[in-house]
Each structure stands twice: as structure tokens, then as C-alpha cells.
Amino acid sequence: MDYRIVKKPGFTAAGSTRHFTAVDGKNFVDIPKWWQQFLASPDCAKLTGLARNRPGAVTGGAMLGLCYGLADAVDFVYGIAIELPAGTSASPFEKIEVPGATWAVFDCDIDNLQEVTKRIFSEWFPSTSYEHGDAPEIEVYLPERPGQKMQVQLWMPVDKKP
Numbered sequence: 001m002d003y004r005i006v007k008k009p010g011f012t013a014a015g016s017t018r019h020f021t022a023v024d025g026k027n028f029v030d031i032p033k034w035w036q037q038f039l040a041s042p043d044c045a046k047l048t049g050l051a052r053n054r055p056g057a058v059t060g061g062a063m064l065g066l067c068y069g070l071a072d073a074v075d076f077v078y079g080i081a082i083e084l085p086a087g088t089s090a091s092p093f094e095k096i097e098v099p100g101a102t103w104a105v106f107d108c109d110i111d112n113l114q115e116v117t118k119r120i121f122s123e124w125f126p127s128t129s130y131e132h133g134d135a136p137e138i139e140v141y142l143p144e145r146p147g148q149k150m151q152v153q154l155w156m157p158v159d160k161k162p
Helices: 027-039 042-050 113-127
Strands: 004-008 011-021 063-071 075-083 094-098 101-109 130-132 137-141 151-160
Touching: 011 027, 011 042, 011 063, 027 042, 027 075, 042 075, 075 094, 101 113, 113 130, 113 151
Parallel strands: none
Antiparallel strands: 004 101, 011 075, 011 094, 063 075, 063 137, 101 151, 130 151, 137 151
8 A cells, every 4th residue: 555654743623523433334334424414514615614715734635534532442533624724713613633743644535535444454554563643533635626536635643663
């Protein structure tokens, strides 16, 4: 699997969050459903308006999926978010602080996002000198380009294995 290691500073995001479970792969069904609902709602335009319709300064993303707060190895919080420009209020959305970290970045597109995510955990982590770091996983949805599938970067927080 092709990847690159990058170190990025922390940033502030604004978004809407929900709790999900990975039991029986429910997250791979429920999160895409929530994205469809969110993208069709007035909240989507409000959220992207906070970013002034510009890509994030740290991530380069138009929108973000933030996966964090893993508990019991199956339940977690997932947020649909944007990188908040400095000096901008997150209101009426939640303010989410993303710490600086070292990330393994994987390129994919909207059609193979779930497949790549599964392979990172089943193949990549076990075969490399990295372990999951203490920061959120980030799906970076890059600005759309006419006539192309939406490009996505998966940012996995990493630390060197001891």
C-alpha cells in the first residue's frame, strides 16, 4: 500500500458528531447514510460557509470525517467537519481540537475509501513498524474537480512501535 508519513500541527475543526459502533461492521453502513443525510441538509451549507468555502490550511480538505474517542475497541465518535479558519467561531457546531501528530497518509477515492480503510487495519498496521497513535483518524475530502471522482486522503495517526 502506498503511503507517506507527514507531521502536521494541530488545528481546530467545527462539525457535527455522533456515536457509532464497529460491531458487525455497522459503521461502514451507518456513517455513509449519515453523510447522505447531512449533505442534503441545510447544515451542510452552514458548515462549509464557516470555512469560507476554502480548503483547510493544514489538511487541504474541503470537508473532513473525524473518527476519535474509541472506547471498548468498538464504539467511537465520528464527526462530519471542516477545518475552522483562525478567528472563526464554530457556532452553531461543535468545536473539535485535533492535536498535532505524525500521520500515515493514504490516497484513495470515494469509491474505494472503505476498502482502503479495512486494508490499513488488516494489512498495513500489522506489517509495518508503526502502531496507531493517540489522535483522531481523519478522512480528508479534497476539493472536487469537475469530471473526476472525489479524491480522499486517509490520515492515520502513527507512532513507531517500541
